[in-house]
Amino acid sequence: MSAENELSNWELIKNGVLKENTIFKLALSLCPAIAVTTKLKDGFFMGLAVVFVQVMVNLTVSAMRKFIHPRIRLPIFMLIISGWVTVVNLLMDALVPDVYKNVGLYIQLIVAFASILARAEMFASKNKIVPSMFDGIGMGLGFLVALIFVSMFREALGNGTIFAGTSFAMSIGAKPLLIMVLPAGGFFAVGLLMALFNWLYTRYGTKSHAG
Amino acid sequence: MGSELTKLFELVISSSLVNNFVFTWFLGLCIFFGVSKKMETAIGMSVTFTAVILISSAMSWLVYNYLMIPLGIEFLMIIVFIGIVAGLVQGSDTIMRKVSPGLYHKLGIYLALISTNCIILAVPLMNVGNHYNFIESMAFALGSGLGFSLAMIIMASIREKIELSDVPGPFKGLPMAFIIAGMIALAFTGFSGLITL
Numbered sequence: 001m002s003a004e005n006e007l008s009n010w011e012l013i014k015n016g017v018l019k020e021n022t023i024f025k026l027a028l029s030l031c032p033a034i035a036v037t038t039k040l041k042d043g044f045f046m047g048l049a050v051v052f053v054q055v056m057v058n059l060t061v062s063a064m065r066k067f068i069h070p071r072i073r074l075p076i077f078m079l080i081i082s083g084w085v086t087v088v089n090l091l092m093d094a095l096v097p098d099v100y101k102n103v104g105l106y107i108q109l110i111v112a113f114a115s116i117l118a119r120a121e122m123f124a125s126k127n128k129i130v131p132s133m134f135d136g137i138g139m140g141l142g143f144l145v146a147l148i149f150v151s152m153f154r155e156a157l158g159n160g161t162i163f164a165g166t167s168f169a170m171s172i173g174a175k176p177l178l179i180m181v182l183p184a185g186g187f188f189a190v191g192l193l194m195a196l197f198n199w200l201y202t203r204y205g206t207k208s209h210a211g
Numbered sequence: 212m213g214s215e216l217t218k219l220f221e222l223v224i225s226s227s228l229v230n231n232f233v234f235t236w237f238l239g240l241c242i243f244f245g246v247s248k249k250m251e252t253a254i255g256m257s258v259t260f261t262a263v264i265l266i267s268s269a270m271s272w273l274v275y276n277y278l279m280i281p282l283g284i285e286f287l288m289i290i291v292f293i294g295i296v297a298g299l300v301q302g303s304d305t306i307m308r309k310v311s312p313g314l315y316h317k318l319g320i321y322l323a324l325i326s327t328n329c330i331i332l333a334v335p336l337m338n339v340g341n342h343y344n345f346i347e348s349m350a351f352a353l354g355s356g357l358g359f360s361l362a363m364i365i366m367a368s369i370r371e372k373i374e375l376s377d378v379p380g381p382f383k384g385l386p387m388a389f390i391i392a393g394m395i396a397l398a399f400t401g402f403s404g405l406i407t408l
Contacts, residue, residue, distance in 0.1 A: 035238075
């Protein structure tokens with residue numbers, strides 16, 4: 001593997017996490033970003049599931065790209081995606097049942113994620129297997145990072161805990177904000193974080209802007 | 212019979228108001244934020260969506276109970292349901308274009324967007340999860356459709372006003388929409404406890 005190639009792989013990951021962050025920049029796949037982020041643990045496993053699906057779908061599509069007739073490519077991609085989602089769904093049910101109880105429905109709905117289909121269509125169907133894998137890792141990680149951000153924000157403010165650990169807020173005598181774990185808080189959290197990202201991007205000179 | 216009807220009515224109310232898909236389940240957000248900029252598009256989307264969700268959940272219910280259970284392939288339900296939705300959307304797109312071009316011209320674009328709406332997949336999945344019978348799942352689908360339409364219309368009417376006001380720089384566009392949605396969600400928490408099923 002040449003150095004040049006490694007760099008481009010690294011850049012693929014960076015692109016997914018920062019430049020085209022699924023949630024904060026592209027504003028896609030928002031449903032789980034709000035729904036499963038009341039606790040860091042749920043958000044973390046949801047993010048992992050998405051990374052897995054995105055990477056596997058990219059790999060499969062890229063490996064099969066020569067055999068898929070362009071006219072029927074979308075149904076085939078959907079089939080591949082839902083196949084992998086079924087795998088993740090059954091795996092999560094077996095391995096982390098307590099998390100699955102909270103996020104099960106949203107795991108199944110990864111099928112309808114625009115971002116996964118979009119990457120399969122825009123990247124994996126045109127590129128070789130290795131770059132596709134790194135693109136999948138990048139996009140998935142971007143989603144994971146965003147979920148971790150939102151859920152940390154909400155869990156810290158709403159319960160005063162991080163990763164369901166001991167409450168640090170109680171120790172300094174602050175009361176947790178119940179609103180942040182309510183549904184409404186999810187909208188506020190994502191809205192505020194998006195505004196923060198926008199502000200950072202405009203301040204530190206990346207020219208693209210969300211929404 | 213009376214209690215049956217009451218139960219159906221409760222299902223409709225609960226899925227449209229108490230457990231509104233947008234504000235308590237956070238589903239269909241991509242569409243919710245994407246097409247709620249103008250009242251006209253919001254109404255077009257709501258009508259198309261309610262119609263599609265009724266048909267697709269009826270079809271999924273029939274396929275699940277009369278095909279998948281006898282064959283013992285329940286674990287394939289994600290694949291089958293997404294197939295039904297995609298096929299239905301594609302099919303009604305073609306039929307509408309041939310049969311009533313006027314309607315197609317008005318609502319066709321929303322039809323294509325609907326397949327990316329997660330509610331349309333979530334409702335059949337939840338029908339299965341909650342073991343609803345046919346009539347109950349239709350009531351559930353109707354409630355979800357109405358609830359989504361209500362959310363869209365409220366959101367569109369607020370966003371049309373927001374266009375004219377001075378929003379701080381970083382909040383322009385989506386972040387502001389999120390904050391508004393949060394406030395509507397706060398109002399909707401007032402419905403919780405109205406009906407317990």
